[in-house]
Amino acid sequence: MLRRTLAALAATALLAAPAVAQDFNWRAQEGRTVTLLLNNHPWSQAMREMSADFTARTGIRVRMEIFNEEQFRARLTTLMQGRSADVDVFMSLPSREGAVFKRAGWYTDLAPLIADRARTAPDFNYEDFGAGMRQQATLDGLVATLPINQEGPLFYWRRDIFQRCGIPEPRFVEDIPEAAAKLRACDANQGVWAARGLRGAVPYALTGFINNLGGSYATPDGKPGLCQPASVRGIEMYANLLKEYGPPGALNHTFTQVIELLGQGRIAMTHESSNEFANIVRFPGRAQDIGVRVLPPGRETGISRPVVIGWGLAISAHSRQRDAAWLFLQWATSTEVQTRLVQNGVAPPRASVFQGPAFTAWANEMPIRRAWADALVEIGRTGTGVYQSPTDRIPEARDIIGNAVQQVVLGRASARDAACAADAELARLQ
Amino acid sequence: MSATAVAGTVARPARLRRRPTASFRWMVAPALLFAAGMIVLPFGWAIWLSLQETMIGGEARFIGLDNYRRLIADDEFWNGFRLTIVLWLLSLALQLVLGTWLGLLLARLDAARGLIRTVLISPFMLPPVVIGMMAIVILDPGLGVANWLLKEAGLPQLLFLADPDTVILTVALLDTWQWTPFVALIVLGGYLSLPRDVFEAAEIDGARAWQRFRRITLPLLAPTLVTAAVLRSVDLLRFFDVIYITTQGGPGHASTTLNILAYRRGFEFFEFGYAAALMVTLSAIVFGSVLTFARLRRAVAW
Numbered sequence: 151m152l153r154r155t156l157a158a159l160a161a162t163a164l165l166a167a168p169a170v171a172q173d174f175n176w177r178a179q180e181g182r183t184v185t186l187l188l189n190n191h192p193w194s195q196a197m198r199e200m201s202a203d204f205t206a207r208t209g210i211r212v213r214m215e216i217f218n219e220e221q222f223r224a225r226l227t228t229l230m231q232g233r234s235a236d237v238d239v240f241m242s243l244p245s246r247e248g249a250v251f252k253r254a255g256w257y258t259d260l261a262p263l264i265a266d267r268a269r270t271a272p273d274f275n276y277e278d279f280g281a282g283m284r285q286q287a288t289l290d291g292l293v294a295t296l297p298i299n300q301e302g303p304l305f306y307w308r309r310d311i312f313q314r315c316g317i318p319e320p321r322f323v324e325d326i327p328e329a330a331a332k333l334r335a336c337d338a339n340q341g342v343w344a345a346r347g348l349r350g351a352v353p354y355a356l357t358g359f360i361n362n363l364g365g366s367y368a369t370p371d372g373k374p375g376l377c378q379p380a381s382v383r384g385i386e387m388y389a390n391l392l393k394e395y396g397p398p399g400a401l402n403h404t405f406t407q408v409i410e411l412l413g414q415g416r417i418a419m420t421h422e423s424s425n426e427f428a429n430i431v432r433f434p435g436r437a438q439d440i441g442v443r444v445l446p447p448g449r450e451t452g453i454s455r456p457v458v459i460g461w462g463l464a465i466s467a468h469s470r471q472r473d474a475a476w477l478f479l480q481w482a483t484s485t486e487v488q489t490r491l492v493q494n495g496v497a498p499p500r501a502s503v504f505q506g507p508a509f510t511a512w513a514n515e516m517p518i519r520r521a522w523a524d525a526l527v528e529i530g531r532t533g534t535g536v537y538q539s540p541t542d543r544i545p546e547a548r549d550i551i552g553n554a555v556q557q558v559v560l561g562r563a564s565a566r567d568a569a570c571a572a573d574a575e576l577a578r579l580q
Numbered sequence: 581m582s583a584t585a586v587a588g589t590v591a592r593p594a595r596l597r598r599r600p601t602a603s604f605r606w607m608v609a610p611a612l613l614f615a616a617g618m619i620v621l622p623f624g625w626a627i628w629l630s631l632q633e634t635m636i637g638g639e640a641r642f643i644g645l646d647n648y649r650r651l652i653a654d655d656e657f658w659n660g661f662r663l664t665i666v667l668w669l670l671s672l673a674l675q676l677v678l679g680t681w682l683g684l685l686l687a688r689l690d691a692a693r694g695l696i697r698t699v700l701i702s703p704f705m706l707p708p709v710v711i712g713m714m715a716i717v718i719l720d721p722g723l724g725v726a727n728w729l730l731k732e733a734g735l736p737q738l739l740f741l742a743d744p745d746t747v748i749l750t751v752a753l754l755d756t757w758q759w760t761p762f763v764a765l766i767v768l769g770g771y772l773s774l775p776r777d778v779f780e781a782a783e784i785d786g787a788r789a790w791q792r793f794r795r796i797t798l799p800l801l802a803p804t805l806v807t808a809a810v811l812r813s814v815d816l817l818r819f820f821d822v823i824y825i826t827t828q829g830g831p832g833h834a835s836t837t838l839n840i841l842a843y844r845r846g847f848e849f850f851e852f853g854y855a856a857a858l859m860v861t862l863s864a865i866v867f868g869s870v871l872t873f874a875r876l877r878r879a880v881a882w
Contacts, residue, residue: 191796221830224847230850231636250850254636341722349830399719399742401831509626546849556832560744 154285157557158200173272176481179348179474180407186478187229187240189222191461192425193298194241196480196494204452204481209540210474226391230256230466238469239478239555244287244294245459245535247541249542252289259464260293262548263476274480275502283499286535289446295462296483297499299491302458302529303355304522306534307444308418319441322449323362326419327387330395333418336526342395344386344408350545352388352552354457357537360447361382361456367539367551374539374576376569380451387567391416401556412436425531442521442526458533460499478563541579550575582793606815623863637848644847657858660838663748664865667837668816671752671759675812676805684797686768700761713739713823715754718757719826726844751835754822759815763808770804771797772872784839802880810873817866838862 166571188194189338194216201212201372215237217225224240228239230251244250251257263269263275305320312319312329315336320326330342346355360366365381368374376382392400397411409426411417413433431437447454463482465475481487488498489508504527513523538547554572555561563571582643600608630647634640651657682700687698718724719740727737740750778800782792820839823829831838836844838858846855 185615224843227636227847227850242782250636290708345833349832350828397723398727398737399739402720402827407720415724416722517743519800543849547843549848553832556830560832562832 158443166399174293176208176271176477179477180470182471182474183211183213184238184424184474184478185213185215185236187222187226187237188217189241189461190216190218191241191299191300192428192494193496195490196491196496200487200490204478206244206476207481210477212478219340230468232252234466235466235468235470237466238471238475240464240466240512241460241461242295242464242518243461244289246544248286248289248294250544251464252292252294253542255467256466257289258463258469258472260296260465260476260479261291265294269473269476271484273481274484276483276501278502279483280499280504280530282458282499282530282533282535285461287462295464296479297460297462298483298525299425299496300460300499300530301423301497302456302459302526302533303358304424304427304442304444304456305423305524306412306420306422306440306442307413308428308439309336309441311418320446323359323387323446324449325446327391327394330391330419334395341397341411342419343391344397344400344417344420345392345422346404346408346409347392347400347555347556348394348402349552352555353537353548354423355495356384356388356551356555357534358421358455358541359388361389361534362445362448362451362453364448364451364453367536369459372424372540374573375575375579376551377573378568382566382569385555385558385569389514389565392555393559393561396559404557412440420440422428422523424497424526425495431518437516437518440518442518444525454528454532456529456533457537458529459535476532478509497523539573539576541576541580547576547579550579596832604756606684608744614858624850625773625843626856627860630860634851634853636852643853647854649859650854651861656833656836656841659833660836660841660858661836663760664817664819664837664839664862667748667752667819668813671755671816672751672812673811674752674756675760675763679761679808680767680801680805682760682764682765683767683771684793686764687771697765700764702761702831703758706758708821709825711754711758712822715750715822719750741835742831744831747831747835750827751819751823753815755819759812763812766804766808766811767801774800777862799880800882803877803882806816806877806880810877813869813873814866817869838865866881 151516186197188197194214198214198216201214205211215225216222226237226240231254240489242248242257258492266275279297280300283300284293287293287295287297305326307319309319311333315333317329317332317336318570320329333342344350357367360381361384363380363384365378365384369476371437376385380493397403397417399407405423405426408420408422410428412420412422413430413436415433415435427442430440444454444456463479465472465479469475482537483500485500485502485506487498488496488503489506491499492503492509492512503509509523513519538551540548550572554563554568557571558565559570562568573574618647631641631642631644633643633646686693686700691704718726721727721737721739721742724740725742725799730737739746741747774797777791778796785796819837821841823835823837823840824843827835829840839862842855842858842862845851845858
């Protein structure tokens with residue numbers, strides 16, 4: 151039914167489009183080929199099927215390379231460092247690598263293209279993307295990417311298990327360890343908690359704990375701030391949840407294992423990406439028995455400051471198909487395409503889609519979808535894209551932070567010692 | 581007859597010393613150019629890169645041997661060096677011992693020989709990526725079948741790749757599972773080419789099986805084993821795929837071998853100069869091990 155509703159709405163959008171489309175020549179680059187280098191992500195998986203529609207509209211062929219994130223980054227680095235024209239469009243996380251990629255000159259500045267009336271469809275409406283998203287994608291005036299989604303870690307819990315054990319839904323972040331202890335006492339055979347333990351993946355899920363308990367990755371004067379008491383408390387809570395209540399082998403886990411554990415019903419709580427919502431509810435029963443919300447605020451601090459990031463599409467500075475690539479970017483981030491992408495669990499960065507009738511109808515069909523959508527609105531409003539101490543060597547900084555958490559989980563250091571040792575390493579990256 | 585023999589012995593060196601003709605040079609040129617393009621130039625470039633400070637977005641700066649000085653003072657390098665050597669020696673020892681045993685067992689096998697050899701080949705025909713993915717699924721302490729089997733058998737469950745104390749051993753066992761059949765087939769080929777009369781004479785003289793193995797089989801197989809050791813060493817010292825897929829060098833830095841460290845420094849942290857210095861050092865270690873084995877091969881030749 152949902153598919154029919156969305157198809158009808160998309161068709162209506164298309165019927166309304168001709169008046170505008172007549173003014174814009176989508177077939178100006180007919181016969182060309184654009185090559186996309188994409189991270190394996192719900193957006194890319196959906197694009198595999200949808201790109202045929204782009205070819206039908208523009209006559210531009212699409213060649214797509216999709217890799218898991220590590221391989222994707224390695225290939226991108228190799229191609230861009232070699233100034234290769236083999237890739238025209240690539241996915242990028244400006245909050246992670248924006249500063250470095252910009253310095254390297256890898257991004258085509260999209261601002262002139264957006265402003266160019268001959269090259270840009272009249273109904274494109276760049277301002278329709280959320281202000282935060284546009285801000286993350288703009289680096290010192292250079293528009294590096296067009297946003298394709300927004301995401302952030304959310305708190306998922308099994309409502310049925312909580313109900314069976316008579317445990318109330320956590321209202322504050324401090325309630326999570328207490329709920330974990332009660333769950334263990336209630337049913338020793340039920341797994342309690344899972345979260346990312348793999349070094350580089352940890353900070354994404356850890357940050358909410360640090361922020362909500364009043365901590366920060368930076369001191370007021372801009373130095374690394376993991377060693378501050380409130381930050382230490384955040385690290386301690388995250389690491390202890392993994393250590394005391396996490397699955398065996400958690401230190402090699404990233405979202406794939408965490409989602410598998412939640413989907414299979416082996417755990418009762420996690421803090422994992424909003425992106426994985428569609429995958430989670432595909433498991434039998436999960437759409438009915440899980441709850442989802444933003445990580446609860448700190449009890450004493452009242453702070454709720456989750457992570458929110460957005461992948462974007464960039465045009466390679468070395469591309470020889472810039473105009474064809476720009477047509478692809480416009481189409482892939484259009485209202486019409488984003489409306490359809492919601493079915494794949496891709497949270498739309500366009501306000502018109504997020505507040506539009508199709509998305510609202512889809513979200514209202516099930517309470518869990520409504521909760522997910524509300525959580526996304528909230529992280530869009532209150533979230534931060536910063537989840538490492540101040541530096542532009544971001545991947546390295548996140549690795550150091552993840553390593554500190556691992557040391558605590560392994561019992562090799564106290565949270566304070568690990569955090570202070572990490573600060574010393576992080577200071578060298580500034 | 582004697583004159584002919586003398587003429588023959590004189591003629592051969594003369595032919596060997598003959599200067600290459602122009603057409604010979606042209607025929608060899610493509611191979612030389614290919615070797616230069618694919619081996620010498622990239623290696624030379626890597627050495628040049630290792631003498632620079634190169635980061636994405638920054639200007640490359642010649643810094644002489646600073647990357648190598650940094651490497652000597654870097655705890656992560658020494659940790660990677662130790663892990664590389666431990667993984668190499670552990671895996672090599674396991675594969676040579678088990679491979680020799682399996683190879684000799686195969687030599688005695690009469691029935692279904694072709695089928696068994698085909699089955700044995702299958703592990704090393706698998707791409708390392710597949711092995712890594714299988715390891716993730718099978719050895720995950722919570723989700724994997726390995727711990728389920730241990731539990732069913734009433735044995736204690738293990739953390740495998742998730743325990744810093746067992747991760748290298750687990751990786752070594754994975755590699756041993758994959759590559760022992762390869763060593764076994766080399767040993768089998770070597771064993772079947774040995775002169776039979778030596779074994780028959782030893783048997784007639786009353787040598788027991790262990791004595792025959794220790795005093796005859798092993799010394800005669802030594803050059804074959806060294807060849808197998810060289811082939812496996814080159815792979816083991818630059819071991820990468822399975823570790824990267826399963827642990828990415830963790831938990832902590834417990835499986836960050838030199839190759840993993842160099843990859844992370846280069847492709848994740850964009851320190852190309854330092855990563856190149858690490859790779860040049862690793863290449864020197866591989867080259868050193870090959871030279872050592874080449875000497876050893878000469879020493880055990882018969």
